[in-house]
Amino acid sequence: MPTTQRTDARRNRERLLDAAHEAFTEAGADASLNDIARRAGVGPGTLYRHFPTRSALLAAVLHERIERLCAYAGHLTGTRPADEALAEWLRAFIAHNLAYHGLASALFLEAPDTLNANCHEDIRNAGAAVLTHAQRSGTARPDLSAPELLLLALGIALTTARPASRPAPTGTPTPDRLLALLLDTVHPRPHTP
Amino acid sequence: MPTTQRTDARRNRERLLDAAHEAFTEAGADASLNDIARRAGVGPGTLYRHFPTRSALLAAVLHERIERLCAYAGHLTGTRPADEALAEWLRAFIAHNLAYHGLASALFLEAPDTLNANCHEDIRNAGAAVLTHAQRSGTARPDLSAPELLLLALGIALTTARPASRPAPTGTPTPDRLLALLLDTVHPRPHTP
DNA sequence: GACACATCCGGAGAGCCTCTCCGTTTCCCC
DNA sequence: GGGGAAACGGAGAGGCTCTCCGGATGTGTC
Numbered sequence: 182m183p184t185t186q187r188t189d190a191r192r193n194r195e196r197l198l199d200a201a202h203e204a205f206t207e208a209g210a211d212a213s214l215n216d217i218a219r220r221a222g223v224g225p226g227t228l229y230r231h232f233p234t235r236s237a238l239l240a241a242v243l244h245e246r247i248e249r250l251c252a253y254a255g256h257l258t259g260t261r262p263a264d265e266a267l268a269e270w271l272r273a274f275i276a277h278n279l280a281y282h283g284l285a286s287a288l289f290l291e292a293p294d295t296l297n298a299n300c301h302e303d304i305r306n307a308g309a310a311v312l313t314h315a316q317r318s319g320t321a322r323p324d325l326s327a328p329e330l331l332l333l334a335l336g337i338a339l340t341t342a343r344p345a346s347r348p349a350p351t352g353t354p355t356p357d358r359l360l361a362l363l364l365d366t367v368h369p370r371p372h373t374p
Numbered sequence: 375m376p377t378t379q380r381t382d383a384r385r386n387r388e389r390l391l392d393a394a395h396e397a398f399t400e401a402g403a404d405a406s407l408n409d410i411a412r413r414a415g416v417g418p419g420t421l422y423r424h425f426p427t428r429s430a431l432l433a434a435v436l437h438e439r440i441e442r443l444c445a446y447a448g449h450l451t452g453t454r455p456a457d458e459a460l461a462e463w464l465r466a467f468i469a470h471n472l473a474y475h476g477l478a479s480a481l482f483l484e485a486p487d488t489l490n491a492n493c494h495e496d497i498r499n500a501g502a503a504v505l506t507h508a509q510r511s512g513t514a515r516p517d518l519s520a521p522e523l524l525l526l527a528l529g530i531a532l533t534t535a536r537p538a539s540r541p542a543p544t545g546t547p548t549p550d551r552l553l554a555l556l557l558d559t560v561h562p563r564p565h566t567p
Numbered sequence: 568g569a570c571a572c573a574t575c576c577g578g579a580g581a582g583c584c585t586c587t588c589c590g591t592t593t594c595c596c597c
Numbered sequence: 598g599g600g601g602a603a604a605c606g607g608a609g610a611g612g613c614t615c616t617c618c619g620g621a622t623g624t625g626t627c
Contacts (some may be wrong), residue, residue: 182407185493185574186575187573187574187623188623188624189574189575189576189622189623190574190575190623191571194576194582195575196562201602213612213613213614214613214614214615215612215613215614218611223576223577224576224577224578224580224613225577225614225615225616226576226578226616226617226618227575227576227577227612229615229616230575230576233615235614267536279420292532292540293541305510318586325555326547326548328545328546329551329552329555330529330535330546331554332452332533332547333397333529333533333542333552333556334528335529335578336526336528336530336532336533336552337525337526339529339532339533340483340525340526340528340529341525341617346483352521353490353521354519354521354522354525358522359525359526359529360520362526362527363559363561365558365559366556366559370558370563379603380593380594380595380602380603380604381594381595382593382603382604382605383594383604383605386604393622406584406585407584407586408583408584408585409584409590411606416605416606417605417606417607418585418586418587418606419586419588419589419604419605419606419607420604420606421608422585422586422587422604423604423605426586428585461586465591481626546583549599
């Protein structure tokens with residue numbers, strides 16, 4: 182069993198990822214896998230061999246993006262004051278989850294399996310790193326856990342994501358405003374009244 | 375055009391609502407409308423005549439529940455201190471949105487149309503009433519709007535709702551804990567450091 | 568270069584779902 | 598009890614997910 186794929190398999194995989202990116206961009210969660218296979222010039226069987234489930238495909242499409250998000254955490258904690266780093270990373274985290282009309286959030290809510298476990302783990306670790314850093318500097322309350330913070334931020338993405346067709350009506354709170362409110366929770370209370 | 379439905383129509387409508395309640399309880403968003411019609415002992419055509427879209431059916435199923443939620447707001451502001459009323463109503467709001475494995479939240483994120491516009495409006499008004507009451511009493515920060523608060527609470531429901539099959543893994547933050555964090559944002563800061 | 572063979576492809580098709588259309592039945596009112 | 602409006606129901610079109618397997622295609626070997 183050679184560790185390398187056949188070249189046609191590798192080529193098809195790339196084509197499928199490109200087609201999936203296109204389809205998810207246009208149709209979000211409603212994108213048809215059949216259609217993605219068609220766009221890639223490939224049979225449905227080929228799609229399912231490369232990506233057994235819709236999540237697997239989504240995880241593969243998001244893979245690079247997630248790696249960048251995680252690397253960004255390291256970059257921020259190294260170059261910015263802890264509270265700025267936390268705020269900026271959360272902003273990036275929310276922006277990431279808004280990708281593909283909020284489809285990226287869906288991956289995060291799925292049951293972790295062998296295919297997306299790394300994504301979950303990596304993001305959780307990145308979030309934990311940024312939060313811990315802020316807590317050590319005294320700019321984040323110590324009783325807050327990373328899963329709590331990430332879920333709250335994820336909620337912001339989920340409630341502000343819009344399906345392709347429907348733009349946000351005016352008056353709808355923006356993700357930035359909701360994040361600002363969330364950050365008020367994160368900062369330690371000056372004192373308990 | 376008589377304003378009253380025929381008795382068989384009314385009967386079928388009731389049966390459909392019961393069947394839908396069952397199916398949504400079991401399968402959440404994945405419930406098949408075909409299956410709901412079957413359970414109700416009715417053809418698919420009948421289902422679609424009574425409820426032209428899935429949302430319409432969902433809105434009808436949730437109607438009573440939503441009325442209770444809105445009435446609860448009035449009750450709370452009349453009988454409880456403003457901050458307690460706000461906390462308790464938000465708890466109820468989140469619990470409501472967790473119904474049918476989070477399916478109830480979906481209705482809230484949909485584009486308002488003639489069928490569900492009342493639901494949106496009523497809930498928004500109820501939330502605004504409870505929030506305004508708290509703001510007048512000085513227990514909620516004045517720069518917070520009802521849509522903002524509702525979206526944040528809705529986010530909690532969305533991120534903690536679980537599809538039928540998959541219970542929350544231990545260590546997952548509970549809705550109550552996330553709400554407690556959210557309420558910290560809501561209370562006015564003792565002073566700005 | 569040709570051969571053998573593991574790998575990979577493609578598309579037909581089963582099964583389900585949404586939603587429509589229209590001939591038929593059922594109720595309601597006179 | 599009879600006429601007509603209102604409502605029913607189910608066949609069926611079209612699409613989607615996912616599987617299966619005969620056939621095509623790279624790849625290492627001689």
